[in-house]
Amino acid sequence: MATIKQVAKLAGVSVATVSRVLNDSGYVQADTRKKVEEAIKQLDFIPNEVARSLFKKESRLVGLLLPDITNPFFPELARGIEDELQKEGYYLLFGNSDEKLEKELNYIQTFVKNNVVGLISATNLADKSNYEHLSLPIVFLDRGPECEYSVFSDGKEGGRIAARELIKRGSEKITVLKGPSHVLPAQERFQGTIEVLGQSNVDFQVISTTSFSFLEAKAWAKEIFEKYPDTDGIIASNDITASAILHEALQQGKAIPDELQIIGYDDIQQSSLLFPSLSTIRQPIYEMGKEAARVLISLIKGEMIEQSQIKLAVSFVDRNTTRKAKE
Amino acid sequence: MATIKQVAKLAGVSVATVSRVLNDSGYVQADTRKKVEEAIKQLDFIPNEVARSLFKKESRLVGLLLPDITNPFFPELARGIEDELQKEGYYLLFGNSDEKLEKELNYIQTFVKNNVVGLISATNLADKSNYEHLSLPIVFLDRGPECEYSVFSDGKEGGRIAARELIKRGSEKITVLKGPSHVLPAQERFQGTIEVLGQSNVDFQVISTTSFSFLEAKAWAKEIFEKYPDTDGIIASNDITASAILHEALQQGKAIPDELQIIGYDDIQQSSLLFPSLSTIRQPIYEMGKEAARVLISLIKGEMIEQSQIKLAVSFVDRNTTRKAKE
Numbered sequence: 001m002a003t004i005k006q007v008a009k010l011a012g013v014s015v016a017t018v019s020r021v022l023n024d025s026g027y028v029q030a031d032t033r034k035k036v037e038e039a040i041k042q043l044d045f046i047p048n049e050v051a052r053s054l055f056k057k058e059s060r061l062v063g064l065l066l067p068d069i070t071n072p073f074f075p076e077l078a079r080g081i082e083d084e085l086q087k088e089g090y091y092l093l094f095g096n097s098d099e100k101l102e103k104e105l106n107y108i109q110t111f112v113k114n115n116v117v118g119l120i121s122a123t124n125l126a127d128k129s130n131y132e133h134l135s136l137p138i139v140f141l142d143r144g145p146e147c148e149y150s151v152f153s154d155g156k157e158g159g160r161i162a163a164r165e166l167i168k169r170g171s172e173k174i175t176v177l178k179g180p181s182h183v184l185p186a187q188e189r190f191q192g193t194i195e196v197l198g199q200s201n202v203d204f205q206v207i208s209t210t211s212f213s214f215l216e217a218k219a220w221a222k223e224i225f226e227k228y229p230d231t232d233g234i235i236a237s238n239d240i241t242a243s244a245i246l247h248e249a250l251q252q253g254k255a256i257p258d259e260l261q262i263i264g265y266d267d268i269q270q271s272s273l274l275f276p277s278l279s280t281i282r283q284p285i286y287e288m289g290k291e292a293a294r295v296l297i298s299l300i301k302g303e304m305i306e307q308s309q310i311k312l313a314v315s316f317v318d319r320n321t322t323r324k325a326k327e
Numbered sequence: 328m329a330t331i332k333q334v335a336k337l338a339g340v341s342v343a344t345v346s347r348v349l350n351d352s353g354y355v356q357a358d359t360r361k362k363v364e365e366a367i368k369q370l371d372f373i374p375n376e377v378a379r380s381l382f383k384k385e386s387r388l389v390g391l392l393l394p395d396i397t398n399p400f401f402p403e404l405a406r407g408i409e410d411e412l413q414k415e416g417y418y419l420l421f422g423n424s425d426e427k428l429e430k431e432l433n434y435i436q437t438f439v440k441n442n443v444v445g446l447i448s449a450t451n452l453a454d455k456s457n458y459e460h461l462s463l464p465i466v467f468l469d470r471g472p473e474c475e476y477s478v479f480s481d482g483k484e485g486g487r488i489a490a491r492e493l494i495k496r497g498s499e500k501i502t503v504l505k506g507p508s509h510v511l512p513a514q515e516r517f518q519g520t521i522e523v524l525g526q527s528n529v530d531f532q533v534i535s536t537t538s539f540s541f542l543e544a545k546a547w548a549k550e551i552f553e554k555y556p557d558t559d560g561i562i563a564s565n566d567i568t569a570s571a572i573l574h575e576a577l578q579q580g581k582a583i584p585d586e587l588q589i590i591g592y593d594d595i596q597q598s599s600l601l602f603p604s605l606s607t608i609r610q611p612i613y614e615m616g617k618e619a620a621r622v623l624i625s626l627i628k629g630e631m632i633e634q635s636q637i638k639l640a641v642s643f644v645d646r647n648t649t650r651k652a653k654e
Contacts (some may be wrong), residue, residue, distance in 0.1 A: 069402040097444040220393045243600040250602040273570040275577040
């Protein structure tokens with residue numbers, strides 16, 4: 001049985017270089033790589049079991065990077081990804097980035113070190129250099145079409161629908177929560193909403209918010225009613241924010257939906273359990289996760305990808321924080 | 328440089344046996360292991376880089392098995408685990424078992440194949456043979472003291488508190504949701520509740536439930552009010568079930584908490600956003616995750632474990648689905 005040392009000697013390179021070729025890690029010049037591969041072939045070199053799996057890229061691990069699993073949007077997404085990956089025998093290495101560049105880079109490095117065969121990332125930092133130099137398949141999730149492979153839902157149309165439904169149902173002084181400026185899907189929704197409101201005859205005002213956290217949502221809810229006590233329609237940036245607003249509105253004795261209509265975004269599972277149950281824009285969250293996994297598996301297998309950017313449709317869920325539409 | 332073949336020859340065993348010793352996988356007799364280790368020493372055998380990391384057990388991966396990440400209890404738990412592991416440079420391989428034995432076994436196998444250095448499992452199947460033969464550190468989470476290393480909260484006391492608080496606040500016809508019979512923490516709570524109710528003078532009735540799912544919770548909520556329309560206090564098996572009951576009660580026009588008191592279990596983040604906000608028994612979910620990670624890291628490092636079973640305290644969160652306590 002040939003050793004890695006013999007391979008290195010024949011190829012005229014160091015053992016470390018052979019190891020880099022075997023592991024496909026670090027930089028190796030093309031002609032050096034060729035020499036090593038020829039020596040491996042000539043000596044019929046078989047690396048040991050673990051090294052062989054690396055050589056053949058047989059790892060079954062996929063890295064998954066999410067902003068924060070405690071935001072109820074993401075567990076459903078993760079579940080869709082996992083269910084699809086598991087069917088094909090792939091498994092998840094998982095990390096929360098907290099939308100911090102350092103954490104994100106740290107996780108990407110860890111995933112690569114552990115020989116993941118692909119990466120799914122729900123990130124707002126994709127334009128940074130952290131993804132450019134990676135030589136493995138990557139699918140961006142919940143992100144726009146500027147990425148090579150991405151799965152997202154139609155945020156702009158979702159924002160338009162929210163505005164149209166509130167106007168159609170008679171709100172005339174609408175308050176829009178802008179959503180965190182660094183979260184791209186939130187900004188798409190906001191643009192869609194503003195587009196429709198701008199073309200309409202209703203008054204509207206915008207409140208900027210900086211996160212999707214539970215605690216801050218409560219503070220914004222209070223702020224809305226202090227600043228705009230007579231608003232009769234609120235477009236929230238997600239369902240958690242909408243829940244906090246609904247809570248505050250009921251606390252203040254407002255009649256929902258007669259006096260005030262509220263519309264959320266996402267349709268997380270809890271929204272139908274609120275009372276009154278929350279009208280919202282539904283993203284097909286679980287399906288988005290499944291689609292991302294499907295695209296990634298195709299990339300890993302080297303299959304043809306028919307569509308590299310997959311945009312899923314959103315829809316209005318007509319529950320009880322909005323009134324019946326006028327004919 | 329010695330090869331694995333030479334090690335096997337000197338030790339008088341097969342290459343596969345040497346590999347098992349190196350990878351610490353599969354069964355190897357103690358004296359065989361000794362022979363192999365002596366041969367390795369004598370020949371100054373250095374496995375290649377990847378094999379060496381296995382030999383030294385340098386993998387930084389920890390397996391995490393949860394029933395279902397879309398149940399809002401578990402993302403908080405996972406977050407606590409991850410935050411603690413990350414501080415020490417460990418990373419998560421993650422799977423949902425759906426409480427199915429086959430899935431659970433499949434994931435355990437995958438974790439072991441990927442050389443995890445430890446395992447955290449929130450399982451209701453720990454008494455099965457699936458964990459016995461594993462030779463790596465395991466911490467059971469959200470499970471009772473029958474396991475060697477476990478972190479859980481005081482479910483029995485939580486169940487007692489829920490019953491005491493409802494009685495103290497004047498409920499006289501209490502309905503108890505039993506919770507899924509295969510979920511051990513749910514059964515502990517139930518036992519605690521029944522213990523207190525049994526010693527009291529109030530009437531009570533029990534409804535059996537089979538899962539913690541959103542959809543089924545709605546059905547049970549309806550069932551309660553059909554069977555026991557005049558119940559004036561409900562002890563739910565978790566916050567999701569309590570949310571569904573609150574929704575149904577408000578739908579039926581019941582005055583909460585004057586006519587009917589409701590108490591949940593868990594204190595997931597959403598519970599404070601309900602209206603009226605949900606009174607509940609708080610489990611320190613995030614802290615439970617952190618504790619489990621701490622115990623596991625100590626086990627991995629071979630440190631002394633002061634306490635192998637960690638029971639965290641629970642507490643009553645007095646919100647607006649319960650009345651003020653009588654003096």
